Amino acid sequence: MAVSSPSADLSAALVLQPVTALDWLVILPVAWCIGIGAILMMVRHRTGLQPLIAIAALCVLAGIDATLLWHVSQNGPVTMVMGRWLPPFGIAFTVDLTGALFALMAAVVALAGAIAAVTDINDSGRRYGFYPLLMLLMAGVSGAFLTGDIFNLYVWFEVLLISSFGLLVLGSEREQIDGAVKYGFLNLVATTLFLIATGYLYGIFGTLNMADIVVKARELRDAAPLTTLMALLAFAFAMKAAAFPVNFWLPASYHTPRIVVSALFAGLLTKVGIYALIRVSVMLFPVERQELSFVIALAGVLTMITGALGALAQTDTRRLLGYLVISGIGSMLAGIAVGGPGGIGGAVFYALHSMVVMTALYLAAGLAARLGGGFSLSSLAGLYTRHALFSALSLMLFFAVSGLPPFSGFWPKVMLVKSALDTGAWWLAAALLLTGFLTTIATARLFLLAYWRPAGAGAPSGEVALPATLLVPLIALTAVSILIGLFPETLLGLVQKAALTLNEPSRYLNSVFPAGSAP
Amino acid sequence: MEPVFALLTGIFLTIAIYLLLSKSIIRMLLGVAILGNAVNLLIFTSGRIMREVPPVIGPGLDVPAGPVANPLPQALILTAIVISFSFFAFLLVLSWRAYSTLGTDNTDEMRVAEPEDATLPPLGY
Numbered sequence: 001m002a003v004s005s006p007s008a009d010l011s012a013a014l015v016l017q018p019v020t021a022l023d024w025l026v027i028l029p030v031a032w033c034i035g036i037g038a039i040l041m042m043v044r045h046r047t048g049l050q051p052l053i054a055i056a057a058l059c060v061l062a063g064i065d066a067t068l069l070w071h072v073s074q075n076g077p078v079t080m081v082m083g084r085w086l087p088p089f090g091i092a093f094t095v096d097l098t099g100a101l102f103a104l105m106a107a108v109v110a111l112a113g114a115i116a117a118v119t120d121i122n123d124s125g126r127r128y129g130f131y132p133l134l135m136l137l138m139a140g141v142s143g144a145f146l147t148g149d150i151f152n153l154y155v156w157f158e159v160l161l162i163s164s165f166g167l168l169v170l171g172s173e174r175e176q177i178d179g180a181v182k183y184g185f186l187n188l189v190a191t192t193l194f195l196i197a198t199g200y201l202y203g204i205f206g207t208l209n210m211a212d213i214v215v216k217a218r219e220l221r222d223a224a225p226l227t228t229l230m231a232l233l234a235f236a237f238a239m240k241a242a243a244f245p246v247n248f249w250l251p252a253s254y255h256t257p258r259i260v261v262s263a264l265f266a267g268l269l270t271k272v273g274i275y276a277l278i279r280v281s282v283m284l285f286p287v288e289r290q291e292l293s294f295v296i297a298l299a300g301v302l303t304m305i306t307g308a309l310g311a312l313a314q315t316d317t318r319r320l321l322g323y324l325v326i327s328g329i330g331s332m333l334a335g336i337a338v339g340g341p342g343g344i345g346g347a348v349f350y351a352l353h354s355m356v357v358m359t360a361l362y363l364a365a366g367l368a369a370r371l372g373g374g375f376s377l378s379s380l381a382g383l384y385t386r387h388a389l390f391s392a393l394s395l396m397l398f399f400a401v402s403g404l405p406p407f408s409g410f411w412p413k414v415m416l417v418k419s420a421l422d423t424g425a426w427w428l429a430a431a432l433l434l435t436g437f438l439t440t441i442a443t444a445r446l447f448l449l450a451y452w453r454p455a456g457a458g459a460p461s462g463e464v465a466l467p468a469t470l471l472v473p474l475i476a477l478t479a480v481s482i483l484i485g486l487f488p489e490t491l492l493g494l495v496q497k498a499a500l501t502l503n504e505p506s507r508y509l510n511s512v513f514p515a516g517s518a519p
Numbered sequence: 520m521e522p523v524f525a526l527l528t529g530i531f532l533t534i535a536i537y538l539l540l541s542k543s544i545i546r547m548l549l550g551v552a553i554l555g556n557a558v559n560l561l562i563f564t565s566g567r568i569m570r571e572v573p574p575v576i577g578p579g580l581d582v583p584a585g586p587v588a589n590p591l592p593q594a595l596i597l598t599a600i601v602i603s604f605s606f607f608a609f610l611l612v613l614s615w616r617a618y619s620t621l622g623t624d625n626t627d628e629m630r631v632a633e634p635e636d637a638t639l640p641p642l643g644y
Contacts, residue, residue, distance in 0.1 A: 151595060158602045165609055177617045178631040184610050185547060189539065195558050195599060202592070203565025256632050315640040377640040445640075453644045 015084045025068045026080040026093045029103060029142040032061055037135035047126040051118045054131040058111040061138065065104040072100045073494065077501065077511040079148065087512050088209035094148030096508050097498035098348055102275050103145040105352045108480070109267035109359045110138050112473035113260050116363050119467045120260045121170075128170050130261075137163035137268070144272050148512060151208045153276060154198055157191050157240070164269060167261045168253065179253035186249035190239035197232040204229065211512035213284050214505055221287060230288035233280050234296065241273030241329050244303040250326060251310065255318035255375075259366030262318060266325050267359035271351050274332045281336060282344050282502045289339060297337035301431040304330025308438035312445070317365045317375045320446060321358065324401055327435055328354040334428050335416050342419030345499035349491065350412035353484065357400045357408065360477035364394045367470055368450060377446070382455030386464055390471070391451050393478050398443035400481045403436045408484035411492065524564040531557030544614045544624045551610060555603030559596045566592030 010016060036057040043049050072078055072095055081090035095103075114134060121130045140160025147153050164187075169180045202208060204224045205216045217226060239246040250270070254262055281289040281296075289296075307327025314320040328350065335347025365375065367390055372380040384391045400407035413436060420429040484491055501507060535557055538550030566589045574590040576583050618624050621631060 151598075155598065155602075158606075162605065162609070165613075169613070172616070172620075174620050175632045177613070177620050178629050180613055181544070181617050181626070181629065182632075184606075184613055185539070185551070188551060188606050188610065189554070192554055192558055192603075196561060199558065199562040199565045199595075202562065202595070203567075252633055313639065315638055378638065381644075449641060449644065 013086055013089070015081055015086055015090075019080060022067075022071050023078055023080055025064060025071060026078050026095050026146060028064050029061060029068070029107075029146065030093075030139050032057070032064065033135050033139035033142060037132050037139060040132040040135055041129070044129060044132070045127060047123045050126050050131045051114065054114050054134065055111065055118075057135065058107060058114050058138070061142075062104065062107040062111055065100065065107045065142075068095060069097075069100040069104050069494075072097055073497070076507045079511045088207045088212040091152050092148040092209055092211070092512055093146050094211065094508060094512055095146050096501050096511075097494060098275070098278065098502060099145045101348065101352060101494060101498060102271065103142050105355045106138065106141050106145065106268055106271075109355050109477075110134065110141075110264065112359060112363070112477050113264040113267070116263070116366075116470055116473045117260045118469040120258060120366060120470065125170055125258065129166060130170060133163045133166040133170075134264070137167065137264070139163075141268050141272055145275060148210050149208050150198055150201060150210060150213070150280075153279075154191065154195055157194065157272070157276075160269070160272065161187055161191060164265065167264070168257050170258060170261060173256075175256045179256035183249050183253035186246075187240070190236055190246075193232065193239065194236035197229060197236055200229055200232065209512065210279070210284060211505070211509045214509060215513075217285060226285055227288045227291050230281065230285045230292060231295075233285075234277060234292060237273045237277040237280065238299060238333075239273075241270045241277060241332075242303075242326050243299050243329055243333055244306050244326070247303070247326055247329075251319060251322050254322040254325070255316055259318070259362060259369070262321075263359045263362035263366070266321065266362050267355045270325060270329055271355055274329065274336075274347070274351050277333075278336060278344065278347060278502065282339070282499075283505050283508070286339075286503070289336070293337045293339065296333055297425065297428055300330045300333030300337055301428065302330070303327070303333060304431060304435040305438075308435050308442060311442040312438065315377045317368065317377060317380070317446065317450070318362070320377075320442065321361050321365060324361070324439065324442070325354075325358050327439060328358065328401075330435065331413070331416060331432060334420065334432060335412075338416070338419045338423055338425065338428065339503075340419060340423070341496055341499040341503060342415055342422065343499075344502055345492075345495040346412050346415030346419060348498055349415060349495045350409075352491070352495070353400070353408040353412055353481070356477050356480050356484075357397055360397050360474055360481070361401060363470070363474050363477070364390070364397060367466060367474065368394070370466065370470070371464060372450065372455075377449050380450040381453040383451045385455070386462070387466060390466060390474075393474055394451065395447060396478055396482065398447055400478075400485070402440040402443055404440070406482070406485045408481040408488075410485060411488045520568045521564055524560060524568065528557055528560045528564060531560060542626050544617065544626065547626075548607070548611060548614060551603075552607055555599070555607065558603075559599055562592050562595050562599065566595075 077096040079094045081092050083090050140156045143156035169176050205213050242250040304327045307323045310323035311320050332347045332350050335343045369375050371386045400409045403409040403413040417429045417432050535550045535554035538546045569588045572587045574587040
């Protein structure tokens with residue numbers, strides 16, 4: 001073979017210096033999740049053992065992601081190439097601050113979900129494979145956040161999609177089958193659109209490595225239809241992120257599975273779409289993003305307004321929350337449309353806040369149903385007298401999702417409104433504020449009807465204790481939201497640095513192509 | 520050759536979208552199957568087409584002697600085929616379950632998750 005002949009220069013094809021121990025962290029979250037997922041699959045029938053393994057594994061995952069975030073914030077973006085093939089030939093995993101922040105928050109959310117599932121998912125649900133599917137979902141989500149290769153991103157999208165199918169139909173009730181049909185077909189079309197765009201991208205650039213695309217796009221800008229390509233990618237990711245008018249799969253399906261599954265989906269899935277859109281539009285095609293910014297802004301405004309109005313019209317608390325997820329996506333799109341460190345930083349910050357708060361809100365809806373006997377606003381009443389602490393936690397989360405201080409939703413909204421005003425897009429700022437107002441009404445009405453309204457005669461009443469496994473994740477996520485709201489400096493600094501790296505990816509490029517090696 | 524392949528991809532995509540817009544789940548499934556093949560053809564074509572030169576490096580050489588076919592699109596398509604096949608299989612089983620549980624294969628009549636007669640929430644108390 002040519003490669004093994006003594007005359008061959010291996011450094012022309014392979015990365016020869018060994019990978020340092022800390023750099024292994026880049027691939028560890030994905031490998032860890034797949035490994036633990038396989039182990040959980042083997043102990044599928046040991047339903048008592050599964051949650052212990054999964055919770056411990058997710059604690060470790062959060063630790064790995066936190067160390068990775070620390071490593072990246074200290075030393076800049078880190079790259080590892082599969083099989084040591086020199087990039088752009090090998091599949092590269094490249095982690096910058098944005099990816100590391102998203103991965104850490106995803107691990108925290110998944111950990112909260114795994115703890116809540118101890119009570120919420122019964123033995124048959126566990127035998128069905130809740131925990132293995134959760135770990136595989138996390139493998140897909142982490143892979144999507146950490147990869148530096150566009151086709152690899154597509155593969156991780158499919159990994160998380162197929163795991164989400166399994167979680168969605170867990171229980172096989174009529175509603176779930178109905179929701180899963182719509183979720184399945186529309187999401188498959190969305191990822192196929194992404195694959196079509198990837199095919200064109202490969203046809204134009206002849207490479208799939210993101211750093212390589214950044215370099216080549218600068219030369220090809222006048223020669224290739226990059227705006228069309230960006231529009232195709234934006235359409236595919238907008239569909240994954242549930243942006244108006246391609247978001248009808250979300251209200252059709254998010255209220256059907258087990259409440260823990262809904263909570264995990266609300267925290268993880270749409271945010272992967274937003275992350276991919278940020279990565280592609282800001283880092284890969286910044287000029288094209290600028291050209292499409294009005295379209296993205298318009299989609300953002302329509303998404304946030306229709307989401308907030310939809311939330312006002314719902315009777316089912318889970319569907320109400322589904323529309324709030326959509327409304328939040330609109331705010332992130334607004335940030336992407338505005339661009340610059342303020343807009344992109346705001347979008348990233350909003351996504352991180354939304355991951356925590358939307359998961360917590362779905363968990364709260366599950367607890368409310370436990371206390372009040374259902375999800376319908378017509379029958380839910382008097383929760384305040386049933387459990388005061390839970391009601392206080394819910395109220396804080398309602399404030400957080402509406403963007404009121406001192407909770408986590410306030411700061412990203414400030415960043416987004418300010419950067420929109422700075423670029424002269426007053427209508428975008430107005431839409432953001434109007435959405436905040438409508439969301440406040442929707443959640444306040446939820447609190448008024450479900451918590452404050454005195455329960456009718458014959459309804460369950462009196463104080464009840466809630467299982468600790470359900471209350472602890474809710475308390476923890478609310479605490480995260482409050483901490484971010486009270487001490488935003490650390491996270492603000494990180495997201496602004498992340499946005500700067502995305503806008504000016506020279507350090508990202510240096511990490512993939514160390515000085516001297518030509519792409 | 521490329522224009523012919525491009526045209527074929529276009530025809531495949533047209534048929535797939537037409538079928539996906541249908542209300543009947545079986546037609547939608549056929550649409551999904553054709554959509555997957557359309558995308559495979561698209562990737563194959565965008566990797567540029569060349570006849571009869573397999574991408575094999577001869578003995579004693581570091582690089583191929585002349586121009587060869589591009590092997591990467593084939594790897595991409597192989598991945599895409601595996602994924603689209605597994606999705607098609609899942610959706611097929613799901614559709615069968617939907618038909619046997621919900622008693623219809625018409626998506627307009629699948630309103631269990633989103634009932635048509637959903638009431639408005641109470642406006643006050």
